[in-house]
Amino acid sequence: MINIILYQPEINGNTANIIRTTFATNSKLHIIKPTGFDLHPHWLKRNGAGHLLSEVPHEIHTNYDAFFKKYKDKNIFYITRYGLKNYTKVNFQKENKKSGEIWVMFGAESTGIPKTIMQKKIKNCLRIPMNGSCRSLNLANSVSIVIFEILRQLKFEGLSEFEVQKGKDFILK
Secondary structure: OEEEEEEOOOOHHHHHHHHHHHHHOOOEEEEEOOOOOOOOHHHHOHHHHHHHOOOOOEEEEOOHHHHHHHHOOOOEEEEOOOOOEEHHHOOHHHHHHHHOOEEEEEOEOOOEOOHHHHHHHHHHEEEOOOOOOOOOOOHHHHHHHHHHHHHHHOOOOOOOOOOOOOOOOHHHO
């Protein structure tokens, strides 16, 4: 299972989009508080995420220490503009075979992941390549980019590769 970890997200719209992405990809979501908004479904109504949060496997952690205490033995990858390795250079298929899990953390929109966390796992700090003049990408977009690379490497296991609701041949009718 892919585990997406949001470290103190600040913007409800981004988190709502990420909830929708984790739902679509059968991933688990971890949210580390504090957040910049209330996690009540009313504040996550964008893209129906308030409803979807109840459908998505997820955990809300009161703070980073609580998360770390529970998951300190996990091999977590950190997506950061300071990463020294391109996220596509990781063999996520091999990582999945080891434990059946892939863990990826994304930082707060304004400050990212604290250096003190990343310095302990510098080899797991990954970067999404971009124009050198660009500071960063949108959080929800970054999650989508990375999660679909992981899924591509896993051959989209467990996901439908054709339209299910209206039928595989909908476009032909």
